Amino acid sequence: MPFPDSPFDDFFNTRILFQLKDSSECLIDDNAANETLKWLCTSPKLTTFRINTLKTSKDVVQQLIQDQLDKIMGFNIAKAEFSILVDNVIEIKHVPSDLSSSIQESKEIIVDVECAAAVLRGAHIYAPGILGMQSGTQLNDQVKVYADVSGKCKKGWSKLYLNKEKEFIGNGVVQMTRNMLFGENICPNGIAVEMKNVISNCPPMGNEFLPSGYAMLQNLPSIICVESLDPQKGETIVDLCAAPGNKTAHIAALTENNCKLIAFDKTPKKIALLNDTCLKYEIKALVLQQDSTKIIQNLSSFTNILTLGQVDRVLLDAPCSALGKRPQFRNKTTEKVIQSYVPLQRKLFETAVLLLKSEGTLVYSTCTISLAENEGIVAWALRTWDCLELMKPRNSFGGPGWVGTSLSETYRNKVQRFGPKQIVDSAGFFIACFRKK
Numbered sequence: 395m396p397f398p399d400s401p402f403d404d405f406f407n408t409r410i411l412f413q414l415k416d417s418s419e420c421l422i423d424d425n426a427a428n429e430t431l432k433w434l435c436t437s438p439k440l441t442t443f444r445i446n447t448l449k450t451s452k453d454v455v456q457q458l459i460q461d462q463l464d465k466i467m468g469f470n471i472a473k474a475e476f477s478i479l480v481d482n483v484i485e486i487k488h489v490p491s492d493l494s495s496s497i498q499e500s501k502e503i504i505v506d507v508e509c510a511a512a513v514l515r516g517a518h519i520y521a522p523g524i525l526g527m528q529s530g531t532q533l534n535d536q537v538k539v540y541a542d543v544s545g546k547c548k549k550g551w552s553k554l555y556l557n558k559e560k561e562f563i564g565n566g567v568v569q570m571t572r573n574m575l576f577g578e579n580i581c582p583n584g585i586a587v588e589m590k591n592v593i594s595n596c597p598p599m600g601n602e603f604l605p606s607g608y609a610m611l612q613n614l615p616s617i618i619c620v621e622s623l624d625p626q627k628g629e630t631i632v633d634l635c636a637a638p639g640n641k642t643a644h645i646a647a648l649t650e651n652n653c654k655l656i657a658f659d660k661t662p663k664k665i666a667l668l669n670d671t672c673l674k675y676e677i678k679a680l681v682l683q684q685d686s687t688k689i690i691q692n693l694s695s696f697t698n699i700l701t702l703g704q705v706d707r708v709l710l711d712a713p714c715s716a717l718g719k720r721p722q723f724r725n726k727t728t729e730k731v732i733q734s735y736v737p738l739q740r741k742l743f744e745t746a747v748l749l750l751k752s753e754g755t756l757v758y759s760t761c762t763i764s765l766a767e768n769e770g771i772v773a774w775a776l777r778t779w780d781c782l783e784l785m786k787p788r789n790s791f792g793g794p795g796w797v798g799t800s801l802s803e804t805y806r807n808k809v810q811r812f813g814p815k816q817i818v819d820s821a822g823f824f825i826a827c828f829r830k831k
């Protein structure tokens with residue numbers, strides 16, 4: 395398998411992921427740390443779809459996905475099964491396979507590592523991800539696809555790429571020629587190579603995989619996150635960092651569009667994505683472009699929409715260093731970038747607490763692994779607000795929190811950390827659920 399032992403280069407101080415900034419002690423043992431880094435580099439063995447019950451039913455979606463799997467992978471090779479953990483979720487399990495025997499005498503395509511990671515999760519190859527295509531490659535040619543793990547392949551490469559750090563990831567069929575990809579004044583988009591098989595054995599899934607809005611491809615921890623929020627009909631629910639709206643859509647589905655759902659995001663471009671999601675999944679939500687750290691000071695602009703201390707549930711799916719993505723071949727993030735998120739997460743958290751009513755629920759989540767952005771925020775929150783109580787959600791499927799903060803074992807068992815060796819083999823994710831006393 396092509397995966398490295400860590401997505402970070404040798405100069406990156408990985409200890410900052412496992413300890414707080416001012417602490418000299420790293421309490422997670424080296425084996426556990428190395429295991430986590432290695433796990434990040436591998437592909438999840440589970441692909442999950444959350445069924446949009448606002449638009450269709452679970453049986454319809456299961457049959458549609460099974461039909462697609464039979465068409466793509468061969469009859470009865472892969473199964474679309476209902477998750478035993480969460481309602482309205484279809485899962486496809488896939489064990490990585492050694493496709494080396496399927497490497498044919500065909501031309502090769504080189505893609506960047508971000509594109510390669512998406513391909514291993516079921517994407518086709520979009521034009522911007524291609525770095526190299528051998529001269530003479532024709533439309534509809536079968537090709538071998540390699541990831542440029544070294545990051546050294548020049549855009550437009552036309553020969554065999556003789557770099558030891560290229561890794562085979564699968565086979566596909568060409569949909570765009572070199573001219574269409576690299577011709578002058580061209581900025582191509584769309585599918586350039588349609589994948590036929592990949593070493594993660596995840597089925598290649600294009601836009602036509604399911605009718606629009608029937609189901610959402612979503613990692614299981616992200617689904618469990620909204621299950622932990624437990625939204626109820628008739629409630630006022632705020633999603634503070636909502637775009638592109640995957641969790642907003644889930645809240646709407648669980649409440650059958652029967653709640654006052656307010657979805658904020660800071661960035662105009664992302665608000666457009668959020669609106670698209672609402673349209674596609676038939677969600678009723680009030681979408682507002684707003685820096686959520688400033689909601690309290692701008693409260694007068696939300697008269698009749700929001701009142702301090704009156705919100706039943708707040709979801710804070712915080713901006714974070716996003717180090718939980720899988721698989722990762724190479725990650726160029728820096729210590730400074732990782733540490734920049736904690737102050738923002740604290741400010742957003744403060745907004746969440748002030749909006750929440752007594753007995754209200756707050757879910758804090760991230761798609762990253764660092765101790766500071768996860769257990770560190772929970773420990774800080776419990777120190778800062780006496781009114782907050784850490785809760786263990788009814789359906790809790792993640793592992794315990796890491797040591798290294800002031801959180802006791804009891805508290806560490808109330809949060810959900812998704813990492814290696816767990817029943818859910820998905821992306822790295824963290825969930826903490828609070829009640830306001």
Ligand SMILES: C[S@@+](CC[C@H](N)C(=O)[O-])C[C@H]1O[C@@H](n2cnc3c(N)ncnc32)[C@H](O)[C@@H]1O
Binds near residue numbers: 636640658712
């Ligand atoms: C992890 S993503 C949210 C994903 C989303 N909850 C979903 O499931 O589709 C974090 C989001 O926070 C937004 N964001 C960052 N800073 C923000 C701020 N100060 N106020 C509001 N949104 C912010 C980003 O634009 C980004 O869309």
